[in-house]
Amino acid sequence: MGSVAAKKGVFDASKSASVPKNAYYSPPKHEPAVYIDLVSPDVGYGVFAARDFEQGEFIFHEAPLIEPADFCEARAVNDSSHAERQFTGLSMKLGHTHSLEYMKMRFAFPRLAAQLGRTLPTYDEVLLYHLHAGLGTNLVHGKFRSGPGCMLLREEYDKHIKHVQTEVVARGGGPKASIPDKTIAAADFYRDYAFQDKGVGRLGDPATADPRATRKATIYLLASLINHCCKPGRKQQKRTGGVAGPLKANDNNAGNDNGGDDGAQDHDAAKKGAGKNNADKDDNNTGDSNDGNNNGGGNNDTGNASAGSEEAGPGSQAGPSGVGSSSTLKAIAQPKVDVDAITFVVDDNATAQGKNSDDGASSHVSSNEAVASGGEEEEDVPGAPPHQNGRPRPGPNCEWRIGPGGLAKFVQPHHIAVQAKRPIRAGEELTWDYGKEDQGFTCLCATCNQGPQRPCVFL
Numbered sequence: 461m462g463s464v465a466a467k468k469g470v471f472d473a474s475k476s477a478s479v480p481k482n483a484y485y486s487p488p489k490h491e492p493a494v495y496i497d498l499v500s501p502d503v504g505y506g507v508f509a510a511r512d513f514e515q516g517e518f519i520f521h522e523a524p525l526i527e528p529a530d531f532c533e534a535r536a537v538n539d540s541s542h543a544e545r546q547f548t549g550l551s552m553k554l555g556h557t558h559s560l561e562y563m564k565m566r567f568a569f570p571r572l573a574a575q576l577g578r579t580l581p582t583y584d585e586v587l588l589y590h591l592h593a594g595l596g597t598n599l600v601h602g603k604f605r606s607g608p609g610c611m612l613l614r615e616e617y618d619k620h621i622k623h624v625q626t627e628v629v630a631r632g633g634g635p636k637a638s639i640p641d642k643t644i645a646a647a648d649f650y651r652d653y654a655f656q657d658k659g660v661g662r663l664g665d666p667a668t669a670d671p672r673a674t675r676k677a678t679i680y681l682l683a684s685l686i687n688h689c690c691k692p693g694r695k696q697q698k699r700t701g702g703v704a705g706p707l708k709a710n711d712n713n714a715g716n717d718n719g720g721d722d723g724a725q726d727h728d729a730a731k732k733g734a735g736k737n738n739a740d741k742d743d744n745n746t747g748d749s750n751d752g753n754n755n756g757g758g759n760n761d762t763g764n765a766s767a768g769s770e771e772a773g774p775g776s777q778a779g780p781s782g783v784g785s786s787s788t789l790k791a792i793a794q795p796k797v798d799v800d801a802i803t804f805v806v807d808d809n810a811t812a813q814g815k816n817s818d819d820g821a822s823s824h825v826s827s828n829e830a831v832a833s834g835g836e837e838e839e840d841v842p843g844a845p846p847h848q849n850g851r852p853r854p855g856p857n858c859e860w861r862i863g864p865g866g867l868a869k870f871v872q873p874h875h876i877a878v879q880a881k882r883p884i885r886a887g888e889e890l891t892w893d894y895g896k897e898d899q900g901f902t903c904l905c906a907t908c909n910q911g912p913q914r915p916c917v918f919l
């Protein structure tokens with residue numbers, strides 16, 4: 461292994477019994493990586509693999525779409541001014557009716573657009589403005605696949621849009637929504653779709669934090685559309701009713717964050733009328749989605765090589781704030797990296813102890829370190845093949861990280877990289893664990909078996 465580490469180049473896992481401690485994962489290949497499709501009217505969009513991925517392979521690396529909110533600030537109890545700023549920022553984004561950004565935002569986040577009283581793009585506009593393909597415009601590595609086999613179908617899209625509009629209007633949103641309602645909608649959006657850019661260093665040691673991290677709630681075009689999947693064996697989630705309630709501020713939830721999540725996104729129930737709202741006090745979750753129970757707080761994973769999901773994974777989102785109520789930005793969980801990944805590049809500057817000379821941020825992480833940082837090691841179904849009879853096994857298949865560090869030095873500050881936790885086949889939906897026990901929605905993931913388990917579609 462020493463000799464492998466000494467050579468610079470692509471590591472061939474088949475020729476070595478174990479992965480060198482000081483290996484770096486390679487950036488995602490600039491090849492077709494993902495596409496989006498509609499999962500169901502209730503779940504909405506999902507992100508799907510456009511080709512096969514090996515375990516540990518980075519799938520895509522994406523620049524932020526919007527990064528306006530300060531997580532710490534947003535968590536302040538009763539800070540309605542924060543929510544107002546969110547709304548103002550989003551309105552500006554959505555306000556230039558002829559800009560492509562405006563079109564893209566309405567297409568990617570139709571619920572928010574409808575809640576703010578905007579019209580949603582028709583299917584013909586989606587085609588005309590290349591909105592579907594436009595979802596890949598922020599990719600740094602990896603390509604978005606659009607076109608035959610990967611394009612939304614008109615009928616499904618129309619159905620989805622109608623469903624969203626009906627739901628929003630039933631909750632008092634839409635053109636007749638009041639400013640306070642719109643404010644709440646904006647805050648809810650952050651709670652459900654944003655990630656926190658924490659930049660915390662290896663094993664959560666603040667001394668290794670990336671000084672470039674903003675700690676802001678960041679929205680991504682694609683990563684924010686990745687859905688949650690429960691880990692097998694995890695305590696059954698409390699299922700909050702998915703029934704839409706009136707658009708309203710979170711009722712007092714400040715402060716009861718469920719504890720620790722790993723930063724996975726926390727979705728707030730309030731938005732769906734469930735009334736729960738985890739005000740997350742802990743903002744340290746960068747995303748270790750690994751712990752099945754959300755390690756509440758503080759487990760900064762950054763150091764792990766892993767990608768993690770950060771809070772909010774898609775969402776770690778910010779918590780909602782209601783007018784006069786607490787605003788809670790939630791953090792998303794970050795997945796941790798699997799050390800036996802196949803493709804990575806060996807760095808010959810690092811020592812066997814995992815010291816890294818180059819930056820102060822998280823550096824090399826050994827497999828033990830990765831485990832240590834993630835809380836319990838995640839082994840969903842030990843020894844089980846990733847796919848059987850053309851279907852993926854239950855459990856999240858991805859993790860993420862924001863910014864450089866660990867084995868992912870190629871990630872640019874504030875950017876997100878999504879990594880395969882296990883082999884993924886073309887056509888499989890990408891998922892990660894949002895981390896909270898109560899996600900704020902009725903979970904329809906394959907693990908919970910409440911919805912159709914999607915077969916792999918080989919493209």
Ligand SMILES: C[S@@+](CC[C@H](N)C(=O)[O-])C[C@H]1O[C@@H](n2cnc3c(N)ncnc32)[C@H](O)[C@@H]1O
Pocket residue numbers: 502503504505506568569652653684685686687688689727773774775901902903904905
């Ligand atoms: C970060 S967004 C993911 C993208 C979302 N599907 C969309 O179309 O915008 C999170 C929201 O997606 C839905 N969602 C994600 N995972 C889900 C799951 N396992 N079951 C049901 N709904 C889910 C919930 O409405 C949640 O608030």
